[in-house]
Amino acid sequence: MDAGRHPLIDVVTNAQVVACSGEPGAFRVRVRKRPRYVREDRCVACGLCVEACPQVGGNEFDMGIKARKAIYRPFPQSVPATYVVDPDACLNFLNFLTPKQRDRLERIRAIKARKDPAYRTDFLVCGHCVSACEVQAIDFDMQPEETDLEVGAILVATGFQEFDARSLRTYGYGRLPNVVTSLELERMLNASGVTQGHVVRPSDLRTPRRILFVQCVGARGEGGRPYCSRFCCMNAVKDSLLIRQHDPAVEEVTILYTDMRAFGKGFDDFVERARSEESAIFLRGRPATIRHDPTDDTLEVFVEDTLAHEPRRIRVDLVVLSVAAAPNEGAVELARMLGIETDAYGFIARRDPAVSAVETCREGIFVAGSAVGPQVIPDSVAQASAAAARAARFLSAERVTLDPEPPPPLDLSGPPRIGVLVCHCGINIAGLLDVSNLVDHAAAQPGVVAAVDDAFACSSTGQETLARLVAEHRLNRVVVAACTPRTHEPIFRETLARLGFNPYLLEMVNIRDQCSWVHAHHPTEAQEKARALLRMGIARAGHLEPLEEGRAPVTRSALVIGGGIAGIQAATDLAEQGFPVTLVERSSELGGRLAAPRLWHLYPTDRPAVEVLARKVERLRASGARILTDTEVTGIVGCVGSFQATLQGAVTEILPVGAIILAFGADLADPAGAYGHGRLSNVITSEDLERAFFEGGPRVEGKPLRSAAFVLCVGSRDPEGFSGCSRYCCPTAVKQALALARQGVDCTVFYRDMRTVSSGAEEMYREARGAGVLFVRVPSGSHAQVLGETRAERVRCRDELLDRVIEVPADLVVLSVGMRARQPETARFHDILKITVGLDGFFLERHPELAPVETAVEGVFLAGTVQGPKDIVDSVAQASAAAAKASVLLAHDQVRLDPAVSVVDPDRCRGCGQCVEICQFHAPALKEIEPGTWVAEVNPSLCKGCGTCASWCPSGAITARHFTNRQVEAMVDALFAEASP
Amino acid sequence: MTRAHGERLSDIAARTRAWACYDCGKCSATCPVTRIGGALSPRRTVLSTNLLHADVAVYGAEIASCLTCGACDRRCPVQVDFTGLVRALREVSHEEDAQPECPHGGALQSLMRMMARGTLQQQRLDWLGPDLHTDPAHGAVFLWTGCTVYYDAFFPEYGMRTLDVTRAAVRLLNALGQVPVVSPDEVCCGHDLLWNGDRASFEALARRNAALIQESGAEVVVAPCAECARTLRLDYGPFLGSSPRIQHLSEYLAERLSDLPLVRETTRRVTFQDPCRLGRHLGVVDAPRSLLAAVPGLELVEMAHAGLNATCCAGGTWSACDRYAKKLQVERLKEAKATGAEILVTACPKCQIHFRCAQKDPNLGQDIAIEMQDVAQVLADAL
Amino acid sequence: MSAPEGWNPRIVVFACNWCSYAGADTAGVSRIQHQPHFRMIRVMCSGRIQPGFVLRAFEKGADGVLVSGCHIGDCHYLFGNERAVEQFEKTRAVTRILGLEDERLRLEWISAAEGARFAQVIDQFTERVRALGPSPLAREAR
Incomplete structure (x- = not known):
């Protein structure tokens, strides 16, 4: 979603690369885009076409368990949110005819066309979707398009495909009814998936009482694949927990494993939880055969319990095969086209994984995630950021800043003059709700000076209506009753901002996603609900306040603390992008654990560590980074964009930097x-x-x-x-x-x-x-x-x-x-920077999957083993990821500050410090404003706007902007205010 | 400002003798909030009312920051009822929805209004143990328990144990041979809502409570809470008439001191915080002191400001909670510590709550740390 | 007191922006039908849902209040939902003394992907509250 909305990201889906030429920094890539037969610029993702479509096709995303229509959206959160026609299922493509029948049809059409010049050969067999679509988005004339893209760098992130378990006959996949793969199970467990989160036996769609996971299917030597797929152990444990939590009817889950590979941060604790909660029986052994009992479709699994030393026959209702990750079929062809190499298995090969986890054999082309072999999500995300950092070197000349000149602000003062726009969304809303009644109801609310409706508020005409409304009625508040603010608030905010209308004076009322779409069986109550939601939105709008986006200056340089492999990598990446970097190392030499005589050879390449280190250091020195050995960081003050670090040792100075990367490693x-x-x-x-x-x-x-x-x-x-x-x-x-x-x-x-x-x-x-x-x-x-x-x-x-x-x-x-969080450094930097330390003693990342190198402190990033144990390859990847995240911050000379944050009224603040205690982002701090009197102050650069401190504040001194007490209370009151017309 | 508005203000000025004011400024010189730098000058508020300047008198921040502690009233040479004036102005402000936000997200006011609704069957007596003898409906003494059960539930983070005060009160009454009425249907006395300007909700609460008290057949209502005692005695007239008698627990006990078997010796040194509602509002300053004097071995040392001159806990009505209130609390706690006392004794659970809140301070720590107990607890411990 | 014929409960749902509100949207996108007697109020984090909000909802006549946020460990703001638990427990402590049935106030963790679960929670909660009948506070307030 974030990527789909990002102004600098063009997402081209339904497309493939067909050719590539040029050189690093100036590649030309030819992309063939298959027609989706739905115009992205028009489609509003209302889904009317799906309802109209009479044809049912297979559903590759749900492994064929659930059917879908010939026009469809692959899954609910897909980007773009545009529908697509499956030519193999759609009647209009005549693919259902045999070649012979098609020939005949073509001939008849040709004859008719000769006789009648007005005859069109491209008439549609079925036009249900076309006539259902209210925005004329469906276009069967769309043709494949080829475009040439000029790019500086290429990043391959093609992932993996599931190993085809059919090839291993012993497990009976594809042959026995109730043997599924882990990906199929995943779709069942997904709340928006095929069975809405319930696990079923495919044979009778009943809840299985006993489930058995078989690990390492097609991995660790089986099916010609020697490698381990890395993610399957944790995935099976997670699934077992989910199943037992959500489906009490499932009595037993057994996991057949060989080694429990819970290697990631917090993974072992997770497995321990599964053991202690008895969500799964862990049985060490690989099954020999699986036998099907046709009387009740159960399966009998023959396995040796290698720890109990006894053969077992386990009867279960469902067998889940944890299948290995296999290289993508197209990977070899893609690699050939890009001029890069693949490894023996067909994964994209890296030049030297010990040196860089993301560089392919060709300069300017990078790889991330499971395209190089199976990866867990945290590692994939770190690699993706790392690849972006490395790629940025080829783009640095092209860096763009997006800051259009804002229009002069409108005068929005005075008591609320609220304008309400109620959207039909075609029949998505209007099909169930009485829109004119909603408009009347809105018009009757206090403060409302104009209320109108529109077929599609988000369309260009809808946006024009909005602009006209604002001008004609001199509105100072706008309420749009349409769909969810989570997707559409940015659109309306942008429209309003272009008018000079403060975008924070907009309130969206969700009468589609959370009303008409989900209460189709209760039209009367749905109408009542929509009226209430509208009242609530209008009431809140009356209390909205204009907010101005703040800016804080960014010192466009970075400090890397620690001169081990991670610090070296992070500093090199940033310096190569042209940012001034200072790398500070406490000891007299760079290299940390790689320096002689600490590490002899690296696995698996068996190369001398000193040789790898020498190359790294050489590159670091060439990058222009400032290297300070025998130097310590004794203090840091400031916040994101403007830190001041005190350095002591080889130099004694106060260094201003915008970002900090912690890379001082771990202890043994x-x-x-x-x-x-x-x-x-x-x-x-x-x-x-x-x-x-x-x-x-x-x-x-x-x-x-x-x-x-x-x-x-x-x-x-x-x-x-x-x-x-x-x-x-x-x-x-x-x-x-x-x-x-x-x-x-x-x-x-x-x-x-x-x-x-x-x-x-x-x-x-x-x-x-x-x-x-x-x-x-x-x-x-x-x-x-x-x-x-x-x-x-x-x-x-x-x-x-x-x-x-x-x-x-x-x-x-x-x-x-094993590794330990390095002390006293971890404790010291926890004190200095207030970075959260996890239960394992290592620094806690912002989010294990979404933000693995960020910390709760904006502008401070983690590289290498400060975040948890890692090997060289993973440390290097994570260091590059930290550099990538830092470079995003350093790319601009100002950082935008969200104005919807907490503010303190110093007159009301009692200085009790509770906000300081609970905030994980260290946004509030107590200041002594006069001797003996402290009041809190929220640093807007650090505040994330969650509003928890406002709830916590005993005196009410803290206001959570945009979600103030008054705004929320007004909604509660309006909800219960009995309705006029 | 409308004409009606003007008439309303002049009526208030008449009722509270504001018209008598000749701007001598003695009130502002007395006012603790003014002294500490807060947004209040009683003189200016009186003058604004007399001049019918609603922007200050009704909509300004001043009336919200008044503690209604009554310090100024006592000194006024022409007997302006300033606390009464503030209460009346807050009623106007409440009617016009012009009041500032309440502390604690308005949760406490919400609780009180819900009780005023009268449709709830509360579960408020779970704290009664087998050692405490009470009657749910009838008896000669009605023990007014107030909102302590709610406070302890709502303020777990302060380690609040105001129910201990209520328990101590039952033990003391039991020791006097009384089985007091402790009613499951008691609702908030309405003190805070009344002083926040919500007269309608106050009256709803008062009517329910008055009926409850009358049905009990009690001859006396005893309240360990100074605010409850003040409200029942001074504001319940229209609902309760002149009987039964309303007493603060300390008054009731002081009258029966000879019957109280206070036997347990102590060597502790205490100081006493006069609650503004008990001292200045009800004029009771000797009763709690006589009780403390009766505890064997207990030494009472007075603070610099005591009795009718005492500074208040600065939190009274769940409304004026801010930086200035905190400063007053810190000042008062330091004053208590300066006496060398080990325990700060109060006669109102609210004082304890607000002082404890002030003590939750990461910077002042030991400077303001002092143990706190209610006079009822001190006495019950001596039984 | 049993519910009058044709009576529908009035339920207020406080939801965090990132998980539970998004979960309700997911139910919408997937067209998972559920009971319509609730009204949702969005805040950024469940940690923002203070006792005063919930109590006000009951005061104004809510028959049930649902507080929901991201699963523990998955908070968009690290630990906001743990603060939500503390505030919820405080609220529950006072509603219990007020005499409101425990089942009128509920805390649920619903992720952005759990559209079906959102619908299920709403349906179950609606039925529970329906079985309890109108809130004592709603009886007079109506």
Whole structure:
């Protein structure tokens, strides 16, 4: 929705790229747009055509479970909100005829046309939709259009397609009635989906009592796909919770998994919730066959419970296959056209994922999301922003500012002179509601000086009516009774603003989406409701106040705190776009964890970390960023657009910046004596091992190793401490074990769930197994024991999968230590900037999916592991995303401030500080205005306009603008005010 | 301004003796709000009324910021009833919907108006435990519980326990051998609405309460709340007539002090906040002091302003809640601390509420921290 | 007191802009029919829904009041809905003393996608309130 409405984004749907030429900074892309047979400039998305259409077609979006008409809108929130005709279903395209029949028809038409010059060969077989449409939007003459777009950069975000589970016969998909895929289930669970949120068995549409999820279908080696799809584990857990919450009739949900890959921030806690609420039974095992019982359409699943060591037959009503993500069919062709490469599986290949998660092999072409392989949403969103940041380098010359000259403001003073415009929306409103009665009712309300109706208020004629009304009646308030303000308020506000009419003096009354569309069975009550809503809107309008958009200056430069890989990346991205950047590093060298001798080689490419780092640093230096090592940030004041940071160290200065990126990384957990660390000389951490590689590999008493044991999840997934997953440790341990195994060392890895989710990691895990590395699954709640007096001799642990105690010799024990929020920096910057810290101790992002690098403090962004554990690739992507978000802010010399925020009346404020306490955005602050007297002040740059502080304020000193007490109370009063005509 | 408007103002001026004013300014010199910098000059309000200047007298911010504490009334050389004047002007302002927004989003006024409707069957007696002996309908003593049950529910964030005052009152009456009437049908006395200018709702409340009191057969109505006591005694005349007797709890207990078995020793030092409704409005200043003096070992130290000179809690009618009210509260709390007392004793739950609200301050902290108790609690603890 | 014949409850719904109001719009776009006896008042965040709003609705004659916002953890303003819970509980504490049945006041989390759920909540709430009959405050007020 945001993208669809953005003035700088053209959305071209129903289209494909057919050719691409040119070079970075000046590409020419040919796009073929298929005709939708509905004109976007006219369609008002009223849906009358759908009602009129007699033809039913398949519905790819609902997996064919639900039918749709030949003219349709793919799903309720689609952008553009325009209908589209399916030529395969529509009668007018004659696709229902056989080729022979078509030929014959064509011939008859040709003969007729020869005889009668007035005869038209393009007559419509069916014109129901055409005659139903009141705005003449349907046009069967539309032809495919090809357009050439000139662009500076190209971003590929083509996603993935579902792996076709039909190819795996054992699961019976496509063959057995009640086997569905996870995407089909998703459509059922979606509230606006095929079954409105209820899960059903396709065979009889009844609620299944028992449901079973099969994980890793077509993944981790199956169906020729070695990789892990990353999102399926969490998706199944989420679905199980949803199902159990919404459908009490579902008695049991079982998830058949191999490793529970809850690797993301907060994921493990989520799985724990599912376990503790018993929303799902977690059973480790992959089913052999699924047998169908035709008497009741149930399914019998044969699986070994690998933790209980017993074969099981589980009878269920519905089997959900968590299918892997497969590359898009068109990806290879698209890549060829764009001159970029695909990987062995057909996903878009990146030049060097360890260096950049979003760069393809060709300069100027970027990739984000699951087009490169399966991604979870937070990572996809971060990558998308990262790609935008990288792409911006090719566009910086083209940066546009949108600021048309505003017209002179109208005089809107005096008592309310309210004008009311009631929209018919064709028959969407007028078909059920008596519009003239609504107009009369409006006209009778106090303050109303004009009330009229219009067929389509949002059409150009409707907007003209509005303009005329304002001028003729010298209106100072406008009420539009039509559809939802969420989509149409911007349109009417814009129209009014063009007249010089303060757009905040508009009130919209939703009599379509929330009245005529949903109360068709109750016309009398719907009319009564519309009248009440109209009264309420008019009453509120009488109390609306004109608001002026504020501006705050932006210092167009950035401060990056921390010189690790994330800080380097973020600083480089911003500097390459031409913004002055200062990167501050506390220590004397850049590189953080990548600097020698901390990290030997990177997985999965096995490249030396120092080499990657050197390239990064080189690029950073070339970017023109100012680099300050041996320097600390000791204080920051100010707010978005104008921070002042105090730097001390190599320089001592107060640096003004517009945006701040926090990238000071994370700490590694201290084993704190666990597993004999500190007591036994040869028990080391994974970082110690990396260091040893720099010195020619680990040795024991000067001799080469014969055996090594790795213990995972040290300081991670610990209910007492950090309960989350540190994400980087599984692949790191596999990488290290593989390196040692290649030197002939017998390696054993003690793990809990093998979470090799990052790109290429699953393949590396497979390779390690092939190289003879042993993997022992540690039972939940138990730990491996390191045996030895002064040095570790052996490691003993119960292998959960064998159900017996295993003891292996260990010349070296490596503890894979997890990540921790870095202290005291996290606490210090929490104090300085008031950034919220999550329960896991890391900084809390604004929203895990929608805003993964933003914080509650406007203008402050998170890069890398300050937000939570990540590996190098993910840190780099997130750093670029933070740079992208910062650059949006820095692109203008002023930041617009929404005027609909909270304001404090200093005379009424008691200085109790409750607003300061509850605001997550730190907008209110107490100021001592005279000795001993404090009053709150709301910083409009920080206030998001939620209005919660106004509700909280005991004395009523805070006013939530545009949602004031008086405005809301006027609505309540008007609601119950009995109606005149 | 309309003619009717002018007549209304001159009528008010006549009723409240505003006409007698000769602008000496003693009221404004007395007024705590004026002193602290608030938007109020009683003199100007009186003069504006006399000149029929409705923009100040009715629509201005001044009448809303008056605490109606009565400090000026006591000093006026010509006996202008300024609090009465403000109340009358607020009635005009209320009728014309010209009042500023109420604190707490108007929730409390809404509650009171709902009670005035008289169609609710409240569930207000859940706090009564088995150790408290009361009668729901009949008895010689009617214990007026006021709105404490609502306050404790509405202000959880202040750790408000005004119901403890009510419980203490029952225990004290029980100790005197009384089984007081505590009615499930009692509604708000109407004090706040009346002082906010909503006379119609006040009268609806008063009629219901008067009937309830009369049906109970009580000889005396005892209210632990100074506002309730003031309202029932001074404003219920048209509904209740001259009987039964209305007393603040402290007055009732003071008359029976010898029967109260106050045995438990204490070594605590307290100071006393005279509620404006009890002190200046009803003239009761000795009764609570005699009670405190009767508690074995208790030491009472007076604040600089005490008795009829006491500064009020500055929150009385749920209307004038602002920066200036806060300053007065802070000042008063500091004055209480300066006495060296451990406890600030009041005789009105409202004083406690407003002082506690003021104490919720991130900057002043220890400067204004002092324990607070109602005189009823202090006495009940000594039983 | 039982409801008179043909009586319909009057319900006020306070909804946040981002989730619940949007959920009602989604019900509209999907044409999910539901009971028409409620009136919606939009605010930006459920945290804005102060006790005074709800009490005023009851005072003016509402038979039921529904407060709704984003699911916990999904607030557009991080934790506004948690403040909404606190204010709701405070409101409920006083309406309980006033003698209004608990079921007349309800808190629901409805997301922007949950059009069907919105309709379901409205239908269920309408039926509950209908079964309770007119609010004691609405009886005299009408």
